[in-house]
Amino acid sequence: MPVTDLLQSVALFSGLTAEELEAVAGICVERHYPAGSTIIQQGDMGDEMYVIQSGQVDILLVGYRSERPVVVLGKGQILGEMSLVDHGYRSATARATEPTAVQVLRRDDFTSLCERDTHIGYVVMRNLAADISFKLRHQHLATM
Amino acid sequence: MIYKVSYVVRGGSHPGAILDAETVPQVGDTVTFGGQVFRIVEVMELMPSRAGFGFLHATCVPVQEIGDEEA
Numbered sequence: 668m669p670v671t672d673l674l675q676s677v678a679l680f681s682g683l684t685a686e687e688l689e690a691v692a693g694i695c696v697e698r699h700y701p702a703g704s705t706i707i708q709q710g711d712m713g714d715e716m717y718v719i720q721s722g723q724v725d726i727l728l729v730g731y732r733s734e735r736p737v738v739v740l741g742k743g744q745i746l747g748e749m750s751l752v753d754h755g756y757r758s759a760t761a762r763a764t765e766p767t768a769v770q771v772l773r774r775d776d777f778t779s780l781c782e783r784d785t786h787i788g789y790v791v792m793r794n795l796a797a798d799i800s801f802k803l804r805h806q807h808l809a810t811m
Numbered sequence: 812m813i814y815k816v817s818y819v820v821r822g823g824s825h826p827g828a829i830l831d832a833e834t835v836p837q838v839g840d841t842v843t844f845g846g847q848v849f850r851i852v853e854v855m856e857l858m859p860s861r862a863g864f865g866f867l868h869a870t871c872v873p874v875q876e877i878g879d880e881e882a
Contacts, residue, residue, distance in 0.1 A: 678815055736845070739829075740828070744830070764845060800858070808817065
């Protein structure tokens with residue numbers, strides 16, 4: 668599947684033109700993870716955001732002796748976005764529960780693109796805020 | 812339209828999932844995540860739709876639990 672087809676089906680990139688999607692696709696790198704492998708390790712520094720192309724990913728909060736699943740993310744969802752925005756440590760571990768393919772966006776590439784093309788920057792940042800809002804709403808409902 | 816769906820499992824036995832769907836999930840449909848099968852018991856809009864994307868919330872129960880309830 669062409670990367671632009673995937674990006675077109677991802678809410679994070681809704682509102683971008685075909686040319687803008689091409690520009691985003693230009694900074695994406697495809698990566699594959701076997702089932703059970705770790706994509707993100709809680710506590711690490713992170714400079715990448717991931718768009719799930721296929722597969723499913725468990726998001727886990729890791730304690731001293733145990734880990735607590737927070738949510739399962741599927742195709743079209745993004746992970747790693749918090750560190751991309753706030754430059755902080757990874758807040759959770761992400762582990763592939765089945766063979767999983769992702770598109771990787773590195774912070775420097777993503778920031779440069781947003782600064783070069785402010786419409787892309789505005790649209791994607793707006794959608795990123797909406798995605799974080801959606802996840803917060805999900806967490807609120809999940810903890811009721 | 813693509814629907815981003817927040818699936819929450821009733822009773823808190825599973826943390827739930829966020830998955831995309833090509834059609835609006837319906838009550839009675841089954842969905843698989845985290846290696847388990849769940850049946851949807853409620854669907855509502857979570858956020859207004861925008862730019863070809865709908866944002867929904869679905870409450871579901873493990874299929875095994877439905878079997879337990881019917882037994």
